[in-house]
Amino acid sequence: MVRTKVEIKRIEDKAKRHTTFTKRRQGLFKKAKELAKRCDAQAAVITFSLAGNVFAFGHPSVDDVVNRYIAATSAPEEGNEIPVHKEAEKKDKDVVIENNVDQEDEETTSFELPVGDMGMEELEQLEVAMVQIKKKVVDRINGIISSSKDEDLGLPYTGLTLN
Amino acid sequence: MVRTKVEIKRIEDKAKRHTTFTKRRQGLFKKAKELAKRCDAQAAVITFSLAGNVFAFGHPSVDDVVNRYIAATSAPEEGNEIPVHKEAEKKDKDVVIENNVDQEDEETTSFELPVGDMGMEELEQLEVAMVQIKKKVVDRINGIISSSKDEDLGLPYTGLTLN
DNA sequence: TGGACTATGTTTAGTCA
DNA sequence: ATGACTAAACATAGTCC
Secondary structure (H helix, E strand, C coil), rough: CCCCCCCCCCCCCHHHHHHHHHHHHHHHHHHHHHHHHHHHHHEEEEEEEECCCCEEEEECHHHHHHHHHHHCCCCCCCCCCCCCCCCCCCCCCCCCCCCCCCCCCCCCCCCCCCCHHHCCHHHHHHHHHHHHHHHHHHHHHHHHHCCCCCCCCCCCCCCCCCC | CCCCCCCCCCCCHHHHHHHHHHHHHHHHHHHHHHHHHCCCCCCEEEEEECCEEEEEEECCCCHHHHHHHHHHHHHCCCCCCCCCCCCCCCCCCCCCCCCCCCCCCCCCCCCCCCCCHHHHHHHHHHHHHHHHHHHHHHHHHHHHHHCCCCCCCCCCCCCCCCC
C-alpha cells in the first residue's frame, strides 16, 4: 500500500515501532550531520529506545556537546552571556510543559503555579522556596537510601538535577 | 529559482548560513519530537550555533536524557548496563502538594511540604513536579527578559540553580 | 529582518523479496 | 530480522514581499 497520512501517535505494534524507530533515528542523525556540516555548528542527538539501548551522534563529539550544554545550563557564577533557548517554550500564559508528548492519559502529580502572572520579584522568591524544598527532598531521599542499604544495589542517587 | 540539489558543504555566507541553521534546526527538532512520540523513546537534541547560542530539545526533558546518557556511558563496565528504571506510570496519589501562592492576598511565596512523611515514589513524583515548575519559571523569566528587549540577543536567564 | 510561497529533493510507511 | 522499492508526505533552498 502506499503511504498514508502520518499520524504522529504512539505505534502500538512493537515490531513496527522498532522498525520505525530505526528508520527515523537514522534520518534524524543524518539531519543532524547535515546541520553541523552546512552551518558549521555543534550538534548532538541522543536517543534511547524503549529497550534501553542508547544511540548518540555528536559533532565534534557527543561528549563535547553535552559538556558544553551542561556548562551553558549550569548557573554561571558571574555575569555570563550564554543564551539558552529550550525548545519547550510556551510563551503563552498557562504554561503547559511540552516535554510530555502525550498527556491525555496521564495523571501526573504536578503543581499548578500561575507562573505566567508572576513578576520578577515573586519568581525570585519562588526560586528560594524551591531551593529549600529541594534540600528537604534530597535529605529525605538520602535518608531512605541509607536505611535500605541491602536492597539498593549501589545505584547512587545522582541528585535531583534541576538545571 | 527552484531548489537545486543539496550540496552538504559549509555555507560561507553568514546570513544565509544562519537562515539555514534556523530552518534546519526547527526541522531537526520536529523530527526528534515525532520520533519520541511515535516510538515512545527518549530523545534529545542539542545544538550550538556559531554565535554560541544553545538550542535544545528533549523528551521527557533534555536533562533527563543527558543524565541518562551520562549514566549509561560512564557506567562501570562490570556486568551489564544500568536499568535506569523509570517509565513507571504515575499512579495518581493524593500527593496533594499545596502551594499557597496567592497573588492577591499573600505576600510571601512559600511551599509547605511534608517531605519527611513521603515515600520514595512520592518523592520521585515531587521531583518531576519540581522540574516542571522550574521549567515554567525559567520560561517565564526568559519571557520577561525577552519582552523587555525586542530581540533575544539580550542575555537570557540561565540561573535558577537548584543543585 | 521575518514570514510566506513553491518547486523539488528528501524522507519514510507500507510492502515484498 | 534486513534490505530494497515506491509513491505520498514532508522538508527546505531560493525567492519575493
